[in-house]
Amino acid sequence: MEELAEGLGGNNGHATWTSAQSTFMLTNLANVVASGTKTSKGFKKVHLNACARALNEKFATKRTGEQIKNHLKTWSRKFAKINRLRKLSAAGWDEDNFVITLDADHYNSHVEVHKADAEYLNKPLEHFAEMQIIFGNSMATGNFAKDSSAPLGAEDVETDTEEDAAQGPADGINTPNNDAASSSASRPKKKAKIAENEDDGLIKAFKSVGTDLAEAIKTAGKPDTDLPSDLFDQLKSLPGFEKTHVSFYFSYLVANPHIGRAFYALPFEHKIDWFALFITERFPGQ
Structure with a gap:
């Protein structure tokens, strides 16, 4: 292009x-x-x-x-x-x-x-x-x-x-x-x-964007507060983020379980995008 x-x-x-x-x-x-x-x-x-x-x-x-x-x-x-x-x-x-x-x-x-x-x-x-x-x-x-x-x-x-x-x-x-x-x-x-x-x-x-993302959006609408048990482990596995950022984002997902479930269902590279966007908004200049 x-x-x-x-x-x-x-x-x-x-x-x-x-x-x-x-x-x-x-x-x-x-x-x-x-x-x-x-x-x-x-x-x-x-x-x-x-x-x-x-x-x-x-x-x-x-x-x-x-x-x-x-x-x-x-x-x-x-x-x-x-x-x-x-x-x-x-x-x-x-x-x-x-x-x-x-x-x-x-x-x-x-x-x-x-x-x-x-x-x-x-x-x-x-x-x-x-x-x-x-x-x-x-x-x-x-x-x-x-x-x-x-x-x-x-x-x-x-x-x-x-x-x-x-x-x-x-x-x-x-x-x-x-x-x-x-x-x-x-x-x-x-x-x-x-x-x-x-x-x-x-x-x-x-x-049209794909089964994974569509499933994530559908999952986000669930009213219950349950989160996957290995959500924190997935956060820790994402490269390039500090421990403080991981803890901060995990607390945010726990407070907003519908977003936490949507995040969990995303493909690996989209998890990084969501995490990075959150950190740039909350920690500008880092």
Whole structure:
């Protein structure tokens, strides 16, 4: 995946994101959603700042919460475009591998006009599961985020208009009579189709990210206070954490058993992500 560059807030400089850094950010914030701490209006500033601190620690960068927010907008536009391409009249959808499928004739016809769409068609979509978790429920509204108080996953009006104009007809397949069909009278119908994403909410998102994570979320809803007997042993086995951190996080899980059970059910690498996120929030600067 190519490196991505975005403007920094009000500066003229650019922040270059590597594939590894984007992966870390998306995984980190998807885990925040999985833990139930994301609000209905998106991520709070504390979530973005904690993600920046964790990323800086891992990659020795100097990211800010504002840069995390801006990079999220880049991925929200990707997710919006993917959802539009999934609605091409000739497109299929491979749910297991996250692939928008087109037969050879339709693919060649579409890509000939929309060359930039080739990276989204007939190949696995990188980080689709994480994007679905982070943006899935917000995308159903068709409104794209403009600031930290607006729902995440909503694209700027200017960007949406430009992509609609470049995309042409709603199905993306050009015919000799398409010039009339792509008039302004047909635009409202295309935009209205975005709202059909309402069925692709968080329930489907959690299903797509994998059996382990979905099971963790389901387990988190249990009302009892029981915790696995070897939970503390699992915490001690995680590399890179001090004894004080282990004790502190264990006391937190005991006080919040529903989170403790969800943590226990996670795969090994996700346990590390959850633990690291908690420590960066509670012990900033360490």
